[in-house]
Every structure is written in structure tokens, then in C-alpha cells.
Amino acid sequence: MQRTAIYPGTFDPITLGHVDVVRRGMKLFDRVVIGVAANPNKQPLFDLDVRLTMVRETFAAEAQVTAVAFSGLLVNLAHEQQAHAILRGLRAASDFEYEFQMATMNRRLDEDIETAFVMAREDYTFVSSRFIREISGMGGDVSELVPAAVLPFLKSVRQS
Ligand code: ADP
Numbered sequence: 250m251q252r253t254a255i256y257p258g259t260f261d262p263i264t265l266g267h268v269d270v271v272r273r274g275m276k277l278f279d280r281v282v283i284g285v286a287a288n289p290n291k292q293p294l295f296d297l298d299v300r301l302t303m304v305r306e307t308f309a310a311e312a313q314v315t316a317v318a319f320s321g322l323l324v325n326l327a328h329e330q331q332a333h334a335i336l337r338g339l340r341a342a343s344d345f346e347y348e349f350q351m352a353t354m355n356r357r358l359d360e361d362i363e364t365a366f367v368m369a370r371e372d373y374t375f376v377s378s379r380f381i382r383e384i385s386g387m388g389g390d391v392s393e394l395v396p397a398a399v400l401p402f403l404k405s406v407r408q409s
Contacts, residue, residue: 251279251280251331252280253279253280253282253330253331253332253334254277254278254281254332254334254365255282255283255326255327255332255334256274256281256282256284256335257283257284257319257323257326257335257337258284258286259288259291259293259300260300260303260378261288261291261294261295261300261378261382262295262303262381262382263300263303263307263378263395263396263399264373264376264377264378264394264396264399265373265393265394266338266340266369266373266377269338269369269370269373270337270369271283271314271336273367274336275311275313277367278336280314280332281315281336282314282317282326282332283308283315283317284316284318284319285304285316285318286319287318287319288320294382294406295402295406297318298318301318302398303396304316306398307396317330322358323335324362327359327362328359332362333361333362333363334362334363334365335363336364336365337365337367338366338368338369339369340369340374340377341374348364373394376394381395385403385407386406386407
């Protein structure tokens with residue numbers, strides 16, 4: 250049986266912190282499906298299709314990794330993808346409260362889906378999508394913090 254994990258997030262945009270989480274997940278699971286959440290309540294900077302494109306381009310060379318857009322319940326996506334695990338990353342203690350609530354809620358919704366946490370690489374613990382949007386929006390260089398596929402999209406929003 251193939252071991253599949255869903256890695257859900259907003260990915261607005263995907264960062265090297267996210268990439269690090271996926272790479273760690275690739276060692277634990279046969280397939281990693283990145284679930285790009287529509288999340289309209291978060292009012293993302295990038296449209297869903299752009300966020301999906303940036304994720305797909307980042308992992309174009311990895312057959313083990315795919316990406317899908319989703320809205321609605323994460324456990325439903327997990328069923329659709331025949332995944333038995335949810336992959337999440339932890340940066341600092343501040344991530345824990347929210348992650349703990351989400352994992353507990355998902356367990357209530359489906360007892361058979363396990364949430365697996367991996368720890369970010371130390372050099373990326375300070376990286377968040379919000380930080381990338383803010384720094385890039387003010388003209389700062391984020392080229393060492395995001396995958397190359399993201400740079401042209403950040404540039405295009407700076408110019409608009
Ligand atoms: P969400 O809107 O669900 O928080 P994000 O795209 O911001 O989506 O994050 C998705 C997941 O990736 C979360 O588990 C988050 O803790 C984790 N994550 C984000 N940035 C990093 C990072 N730099 N290192 C490790 N994990 C991270």
C-alpha cells in the first residue's frame with residue numbers, strides 16, 4: 250500500500266520553509282499531495298491558480314509530489330487522495346496552539362487520519378508567507394527565501 254500524506258496550506262506564496270517540510274515528508278511518505286487551500290477568508294495576495302502554479306513549478310521534477318487546489322474539509326481531500334496522513338510543519342512554540350487544535354479537530358472528524366509534524370530547518374524558522382509578502386512588497390530581496398518559480402510572480406505584483 251502506498252503511504253500518502255496531504256500537506257495543506259495557503260501557500261501565499263510557497264516559501265523555502267514549505268519546500269523543506271515537503272522534502273522531509275518525501276522521506277516519510279511515498280506520495281506527498283500539496284493541498285492549496287482556496288481560503289478566501291484570508292484574502293490571499295495571489296489567486297488560487299497562481300498559488301497552485303508556483304507550487305507545481307517548484308516541484309515539477311518530483312514525481313512523488315503533486316499539487317491540488319481544495320476548499321472545504323481537509324479530511325474530505327484526504328479521502329479523495331487516499332491519504333492516511335496530514336503533514337504539517339512546526340516553526341516555533343507559537344505554531345503549536347493552532348496546529349494542536351487543528352490536528353485534534355481533524356482527528357475528531359476522522360480517527361484514521363494521522364497528523365505528522367516535522368520541524369523546519371533552523372535557517373527557515375523565521376520564514377513565513379506573510380513576511381515574504383511584506384518584505385517583497387517594500388522592495389526587499391527575498392530571493393534566498395522562496396523557490397525561483399515564485400520570483401516572477403512577486404515581481405509582477407510589485408509592479409501592479
Ligand atoms: P496556513 O494558512 O494553513 O497556515 P501556510 O501556507 O502558512 O498555511 O502553512 C502551511 C504549513 O506549513 C503550516 O503547518 C505551517 O506551520 C508550515 N510552515 C510554514 N512556514 C514554515 C517554515 N518556514 N518552516 C516550517 N513549516 C512552515
